[in-house]
Amino acid sequence: MRFALIGNPSVGKSLIFNQLTGLGVEVSNYPGTTVELQRGNTCFQREIVELVDLPGVYSLEGSSDEETLVRRFLEQQDIDAVIVVVNVTRLERNLYLLLQVAEYGLPMVVVLNMADEAAKRGLEIDPGPIRDLLGVEAVQTAASQGKNIDRIIPAALAASSPSMADIPYDHHIEAAVRSLGKMFGADRKESIRALLGFGDNPELLEAARTISDEIESRHRMTVAQIIAANRHNFAHKIADLTIKEETELPQTDPDSILTRMIPGMPILLGILIGMLLVVFIVGSFLEEMIVGFFEVYAMQPFIALGLPPLVEELGVSILLALQAGLGIAFPYVFLFYIIISVLEDSGYMTRAAFLADNAMHRVGMHGGAVIPLTLAFGCNVPAIMGIRLLRSRRERIIASFLVTMVPCSARTVIIAGIVASFVGIGAAFSVYAIVFLLILATGLVLSRVTPGERFGMIMEMVPLRWPDPKLVMKKAWSRLSEFLFIAMPLLLAGSVVLGLLEFFGVMALFEELVEPYTMALLGLPGYSATALTFGILRKEMAFETLAILAGTADLGAVLSSLQLYIFAVVTVLFVPCLATITVLLREVGSRITLAITVYTVALGLLIGGLIHHLLS
């Protein structure tokens, strides 16, 4: 038995999925796309039921990746029933998707979620009309309290017949459906979809296009608008019958403070800065603990073993990589993902995007871009993945440039570990200032020169709610494991290669070769070039490598403040790390990736050189 969960974004679908499946959830990308799909199993009366959590969508007819995925998934029809999760407090809009799903003719169950929320608002829900008009079972649940969740699977198992919903379309549309049916033997669903321009029969599409042009010349609306209006009106009718508004209870509206310029903007800035501070302070505290633990319980005992030099070198390299990776992953990345998940699940992210819309326009993107840009402070990798939420290629190109330049947690380590501790806090902030100015300038230039059409933002402000701690941790954990999966092998390999090169004296040769250039251009010793090169593997490795090559962790003793400052600036700007390059290749293609790499290298060397020649 295989069921799919489908619904609008933020209707509590993931929460229900989570409560039904528990552990052992497999997160995979749908073949050919980059959209996440969650699969899990649940047991009911000793029978295993497979559940698929489809991404939240508003419609099955849009062009976004998620919508295309859900559409293709339903078209394959290899599921036994669809479980449509509906937010009863926004019933009408949710029913619109439900009606579209109903037209696919799969057995269906409706889950009327957030019944508790509805009760709080004084809404009385009567699932009768949904059962009668759509011919499907409806279960009222309150996922946040776990109420009635156990009734979903039995209802889905009992669902055997598709919904008999019959959306009353405009008579022109009905006539078109009839004639397409006569001409091509297409059923109602196929005809409607052909009128909207979907389908794989070219003749049917051709005929449908002619008919829709005809309809459009008569109405002042497009066929898509007429069909959408008909569905919305039917949804309105059902919603009206289902919901009996008892009393409109007074509601506090946090949006009245969150989405105004004042105090919304200061709150947004406060949250972004607070987020950075928490990651900074708590993160570095945890990092010290983890690194110290490694030092005492792994590194020192290993060296004390007194193994042959080559083996020791290899072992130390691996331990160093593990130490660096875990020291970064847990304190910075995990912490950051927790905060991001909280912002996302609470619904604040959409408010932030709304407030930032205009500022993002200046740099050629819409407000949604604030999400990947903020994510980038944690790690560029998920941020680059996140630029998918921008719809035009133009915006994605601009975003990929800017996201790559944002100082991620690994670069924060460099700024904190090198500049803040050896040069000073003020200097550390000035590095940020330089980077932000460069990001702004890059954005301003790119928004003028990047070809392509501008698109705006159309975004639902999802209801504000308290995030579920379990779900937040789960989300953060799955993102962290993705990070570990991409970064750790690279880190291990890189570290081993570095160790071997060092062991066989290749490094010394390289350093001698580049020293004249680095000295002239940046005023840095040759081994800093090696550190920079290894910074491509993982940014914070530049710091570790520098410490190893300099032969001491007290960098202040071997390099001047200015040298450390220049090293940090160059590293922060220099080339995205290998993991970022990998995802860039997948998201924007090789040409743009190459352009970004060349641009960042040039920028890093240019700014480093400028600082060197101006200040020394």
Add this chain to the structure above:
Amino acid sequence: MLPSTFEDYLEAILTITDNGGRAAALEEIAAALGIGKEIAGTTVASLVEEGYLERAGGDAVRLTGKGLSVASQVARKHRVLQCFLTEMLGVDADAASKEACTLEHGISDETIERLSSYMDGAQSPPGRLGRCRGRDCTLLDCKEGDTVRVAMMRGPRRHRRLLDLGIFPGEVVQIRRKLPNQSVVVRVKGCDIAISPEIARSIIVESCP
């Protein structure tokens, strides 16, 4: 109720005399109606007898109070019908005027009232928002708290998501928030939707009746 010929006479006299301000000569009346002076004289005589007109020296006549009220009523019906025919149905102006002349006699007062208010509802709204003279009103012209109806969307194929979120021609939306930088939040179907200025600009709205 008066025969339609009588109403035509009274309406013509009203037009000639600039709303009954002066007397009208028999010649003028005959010319306005496109008939002979003899026939006009007979009808005018019976209208004087009925008390709708009064003699004003020579063959000139003037509207009485009773005559004036009937004449203005007929004239209004004519205007409303002509407006309906030309503006709403797109009938040619001359043809509309002729047709209105025929229709004005048979139509009831109540129907005229309803037709008139129907046209008010359908025509004036964008103007009634009062902030966008001479062009279509868009979401950007609305203030926070306004409730408006979506009239039309420019570039309808570009913003499929608007349709899916319930913003389509005919739907009533409420402006929840409008930032100084023109980004707006509208409430539709109980949900808040944030929209960028350039998209809000393509949504043409009218006020709700």
